Amino acid sequence: MEESDVTSSVKALLIGGSAGSLQVLFNLLPSLHHDLPFAMIVVLHRRHSADSALSELLATKSVLPTHEVEDKDVIRPGHIYLAPADYHLLVEKDETFSLDYSEKVNFSRPSIDVTFESAAEVYGSSLAALLLSGANEDGTKGLMYVKKMGGITLVQDPETAQMPYMPHYAMLHAVIDQVLNIRQMSHYINNLR
Amino acid sequence: MIEDEEVEILLTDLVDIYGYDFTSYSRASLKRRIIRLVSIDKFPSFAEFRYKVRTDENYLKRFVEEITVNVTEMFRDPSFYKSLREDILPVLGTKPFIRVWHAGCSTGEEVFSMAILLKEAGLLRKSLLYATDLNPSVLDKVRKGIFPLQQMKHYSESYIESGGLKDFSEYYTANYGQAKFDRELSEKIIISTHNLVSDSSFNEFDLILCRNVLIYFDKDLQDRVLKLFDASLGTLGYLALGTKETLKFSVIQNKYKQLNREKIWKKVM
Structure with missing residues (x-):
């Protein structure tokens, strides 16, 4: 193998979800291998009052170490990071997180678009992004930017989504590499390199 | 689209001309705020935006207000x-x-x-x-x-x-x-x-x-x-x-x- 082998490996997988996405994660997380070579960054729309209970709940579903992000946390492969309620989650060039309490985007904070766009700036083609169930347009612009920067774009098959609007809207407006049901998702993620 | 180098140029201008030092602000958030402002105020190019910031003190005031995040509330948390x-x-x-x-x-x-x-x-x-x-x-x-x-x-x-x-x-x-x-x-x-x-x-x-x-x-x-x-x-x-x-x-x-x-x-x- 000479210079043909230049495809960069994936350093981060983003997962964005809104209404109906929690159930997907509850099914997906237990099926993931414990030695994934990339970080998983999860952005969910949720009630402000939910506090940190959600990250504790997600942690029980996964063997991967799961954290609710604090400002300036370092992004490590094999870890799952959850965007905290009521902050936008951004990725810095040095692969640390920063948080932002600015205006809501798409009526949402955290906004999926904000995290997807910011991660795409940093990771470029070493990024995959998956958009799950939801009743909102958040995530589509983010997926378009991930694609533009050379990353991989994925959506949950709308036919399997409790709220098909969000992945469907993304399919109409962005170039999507794969449309996956939950079983396909876990296979895809476990084999993603 | 604004390049990272352009953000740095703008930040240097602000220190040189006005003494406002944003060079140690988190870049991801700062860049997002700048792109947002360029878009809201409909500047056709970064060069025109930079010129306005450099030459118009009233606009500088708006720049500082918009670049810094001023979202807050009573009894938050x-x-x-x-x-x-x-x-x-x-x-x-x-x-x-x-x-x-x-x-x-x-x-x-x-x-x-x-x-x-x-x-x-x-x-x-x-x-x-x-x-x-x-x-x-x-x-x-x-x-x-x-x-x-x-x-x-x-x-x-x-x-x-x-x-x-x-x-x-x-x-x-x-x-x-x-x-x-x-x-x-x-x-x-x-x-x-x-x-x-x-x-x-x-x-x-x-x-x-x-x-x-x-x-x-x-x-x-x-x-x-x-x-x-x-x-x-x-x-x-x-x-x-x-x-x-x-x-x-x-x-x-x-x-x-x-x-x-x-x-x-x-x-x-």
Whole structure:
């Protein structure tokens, strides 16, 4: 193998979800291998009052170490990071997180678009992004930017989504590499390199 | 689209021409704010945007207002305020005089929340609240003590959740869609511009609140600002940060003890 082998490996997988996405994660997380070579960054729309209970709940579903992000946390492969309620989650060039309490985007904070766009700036083609169930347009612009920067774009098959609007809207407006049901998702993620 | 190099050029301009130093702000957020402003104000190119910032002092004012995040609310994170009421104010109450510093106070909603807590603890008369921000125009709003009436329902709920027992509307007068807070509260608030990047310590305090300001700074600047707070806190003083902010990357952390689940630390050394 000479210079043909230049495809960069994936350093981060983003997962964005809104209404109906929690159930997907509850099914997906237990099926993931414990030695994934990339970080998983999860952005969910949720009630402000939910506090940190959600990250504790997600942690029980996964063997991967799961954290609710604090400002300036370092992004490590094999870890799952959850965007905290009521902050936008951004990725810095040095692969640390920063948080932002600015205006809501798409009526949402955290906004999926904000995290997807910011991660795409940093990771470029070493990024995959998956958009799950939801009743909102958040995530589509983010997926378009991930694609533009050379990353991989994925959506949950709308036919399997409790709220098909969000992945469907993304399919109409962005170039999507794969449309996956939950079983396909876990296979895809476990084999993603 | 704006390139990273263009952001750096603009930041250098701001230091050279106006002495505003944003070079240690977290880049991801800062770049997003700049792109947002270029888009809202419909500049056809970065060059034209840069020219406007360089040459128009009025526009600079808008730039600073829009680049810094001024989203805030009263009794934000009610459990934090509950902890101030129950754990901190009884200790501060034993002092003859209480000095509180709200660093990066923005439009002042949290300063008025604090003044209400002090009043309800019977401590307002012997307290002074210093409210500072780098941005003069947000400080005008603190001075007026006027906030949108439509927010009051939400603020009232947070106030009650924080342990407030009164009718929240006793604290303001409603008029033309605005809520003007009592003079009794505002006359205890001392307002001044202060830039955490470039200005130094100016007093000794018993409690410093700086919530959701450090998130916009890089780690080096965070550390510098935390040292400034350390130099401005009396022994056994308290430092309060935002819910996702931390001392864990700072050299001062060994001198501080976190009290409980809330982001409140006591200076123990």
